[in-house]
Amino acid sequence: MVDSFDLDVNGARRRVESDPDRTLLSVLRDDLGLTGAKYGCGEGQCGACTVLLDGKAVRSCITRVGAAAGKAVTTIEGLAKEEKLHPVQEAFLAEGAMQCGYCVPGMILSACSLLSRIPQPTDEEIFRGMEGNICRCCAYGRMQAAVKRAAQGGRR
Ligand code: FES
Numbered sequence: 441m442v443d444s445f446d447l448d449v450n451g452a453r454r455r456v457e458s459d460p461d462r463t464l465l466s467v468l469r470d471d472l473g474l475t476g477a478k479y480g481c482g483e484g485q486c487g488a489c490t491v492l493l494d495g496k497a498v499r500s501c502i503t504r505v506g507a508a509a510g511k512a513v514t515t516i517e518g519l520a521k522e523e524k525l526h527p528v529q530e531a532f533l534a535e536g537a538m539q540c541g542y543c544v545p546g547m548i549l550s551a552c553s554l555l556s557r558i559p560q561p562t563d564e565e566i567f568r569g570m571e572g573n574i575c576r577c578c579a580y581g582r583m584q585a586a587v588k589r590a591a592q593g594g595r596r
């Protein structure tokens with residue numbers, strides 16, 4: 441059943457005409473043209489589709505779009521402000537924390553969620569906070585360093 445509702449996506453109100461049971465990932469990518477969140481497993485297991493819902497990392501491939509109504513959705517496209525990258529994006533660049541890049545939007549948003557909960561995480565807390573995000577190129581060491589760098593204000 442198609443319904444009409446508003447989503448708050450990256451600070452802008454977006455009107456959506458959709459079955460509320462569709463996935464948030466599908467609506468973001470196919471209806472709103474926000475392709476930063478990626479389709480990986482489609483089962484909530486890999487983290488490629490991670491976005492923030494009211495600041496908390498969620499798997500958009502298993503989140504009903506209807507459940508996002510009235511909440512703030514942040515995708516990778518919404519992190520940079522006025523041409524300035526978000527500190528976590530800067531840290532990923534500084535550490536070269538990517539290989540193919542497919543998992544990176546989800547990794548960065550999971551890192552943002554982690555750092556909002558734990559601003560100065562230990563190595564173990566970074567490991568635990570990011571373990572639901574899979575990188576098939578195995579750039580985990582550099583990603584760990586990037587999260588640490590972001591937590592230290594861009595220094596290492
Ligand atoms: Fe959503 Fe893998 S595509 S967790």
